[in-house]
Amino acid sequence: MGEPGQGFPTSFPWKGTHMEKPIQAIQENHRFTAEERRALYKAVLTRRDVRGQFLPDPIPDEVLARILTAAHHAPSVGFMQPWNFLVVRSGEVKKTVHDAFLKATAEAAEMFEGERARVYPKLNLEGILESPVNLCITCDRSRTGPVVVGRTHIPVMDIYSSVCAVQNLWLAARAEGVGVGWVSIFDNEALRETLGIPDDIVPVAYLCLGYVSHFFERPELETAGWQERLEARDLLYFDQWGQGPSEADAELTERVAGDQQAVRDSRFLDERF
Ligand SMILES: Cc1cc2nc3c(=O)[nH]c(=O)nc-3n(C[C@H](O)[C@H](O)[C@H](O)COP(=O)(O)O)c2cc1C
Numbered sequence: 001m002g003e004p005g006q007g008f009p010t011s012f013p014w015k016g017t018h019m020e021k022p023i024q025a026i027q028e029n030h031r032f033t034a035e036e037r038r039a040l041y042k043a044v045l046t047r048r049d050v051r052g053q054f055l056p057d058p059i060p061d062e063v064l065a066r067i068l069t070a071a072h073h074a075p076s077v078g079f080m081q082p083w084n085f086l087v088v089r090s091g092e093v094k095k096t097v098h099d100a101f102l103k104a105t106a107e108a109a110e111m112f113e114g115e116r117a118r119v120y121p122k123l124n125l126e127g128i129l130e131s132p133v134n135l136c137i138t139c140d141r142s143r144t145g146p147v148v149v150g151r152t153h154i155p156v157m158d159i160y161s162s163v164c165a166v167q168n169l170w171l172a173a174r175a176e177g178v179g180v181g182w183v184s185i186f187d188n189e190a191l192r193e194t195l196g197i198p199d200d201i202v203p204v205a206y207l208c209l210g211y212v213s214h215f216f217e218r219p220e221l222e223t224a225g226w227q228e229r230l231e232a233r234d235l236l237y238f239d240q241w242g243q244g245p246s247e248a249d250a251e252l253t254e255r256v257a258g259d260q261q262a263v264r265d266s267r268f269l270d271e272r273f
Contacts, residue, residue: 038273043171045263046215050179054130054210063176064133067209070172071137076161078149082141083165083204086195088134093194097206098128100190101183108185116226123224126183131208136195137166139202162204169207179212217266233257 032040068085076082088094105125112120128134139162141155151157166182173180183206191203221227233256238249245253262268 034273038269039175041273042269043175045268047170047174048179048215049219050181050208050210050212050215051124051127051220052130053212053214054127054132054179054208055213056130056132057211058132059178059209059211063178064209067169067172067176067178071165071169074161074164074168076164077151077157078144080144080148080151080158080161082139082143082158083162084138084140084201086136086138086197088136088195089132091129094128094134096194097134097186097191098126100186100194101126101128103190104185104187119224119226123226124220125185127181127208127210128183131179131181131210133209135169135205135207135209136191136197136203137162137169137205137207138197139204140200141202142200159202159204162202166205166207173209174215177211178209179215181208182206183208229260231257232260 064087071083071085072081074083088097109117109120139159141158143158148158170180170182186206188203191197191206192199192201195203197203216223219227219229222229233253236245236249236253236256237243238245259268259272262271
């Protein structure tokens with residue numbers, strides 16, 4: 001208690017309605033400690049897409065269970081929880097998935113031109129066979145019926161929800177020292193067929209999981225010169241699309257730029273927390 005927003009809810013939506021007053025337990029600690037915040041930001045900033053540094057060491061079930069639990073506690077539209085987690089450990093299944101990747105990546109290579117066409121085949125874009133666990137996260141678009149709170153006007157919200165589960169999993173895995181690589185260069189139908197996924201279920205993410213020899217400091221596509229990290233300050237608009245900062249927004253803009261520079265210089269975690 002004592003800090004703003006701590007303790008009690010400020011609105012009571014059941015008041016004056018036929019709804020029964022829900023019994024809502026309230027979280028005890030409204031704010032994380034500096035150490036807890038630092039750890040969270042550390043997971044966010046050091047998470048990498050891992051393709052090539054997988055170790056064969058198995059992921060203990062208790063660790064995998066924690067990571068999956070984090071995924072299952074993602075937000076979802078209308079609390080739909082549209083995901084399933086299809087754990088792939090079979091070498092045979094992985095091999096078929098890998099074949100599907102090889103076919104798709106050969107097609108992808110044809111789509112780039114010039115320097116990118118030269119560089120694309122050199123990029124390492126998956127670790128399907130090397131990682132001990134593969135995981136397909138799906139979206140069951142009709143899990144809670146046709147009309148879903150929050151999905152009434154933008155149907156794709158259920159897919160976004162499954163993506164939230166992916167991100168939760170990715171961050172939890174990083175905290176556990178487990179690398180995750182997202183492989184999306186597939187014909188989704190081939191993936192469906194290989195994994196026996198029904199037509200009405202959408203494969204959202206195919207992930208490779210495993211302990212790693214190391215995590216890179218920077219995204220591999222950045223190091224390869226494929227794509228630089230954009231300046232966050234240039235991505236900020238105010239009140240209208242394309243509108244830059246007014247005087248009142250200048251400080252926020254400068255702080256965002258300063259934070260990004262601090263991340264770049266590996267100063268962020270030590271200086272901010
Ligand atoms: C939706 C999505 C699909 C991706 N698909 C692939 C992929 O097929 N192969 C790959 O190597 N990386 C894939 N990535 C990883 C990105 O390349 C990576 O996130 C990006 O380069 C930034 O690097 P970082 O994740 O290490 O910060 C994907 C990431 C996302 C979010």
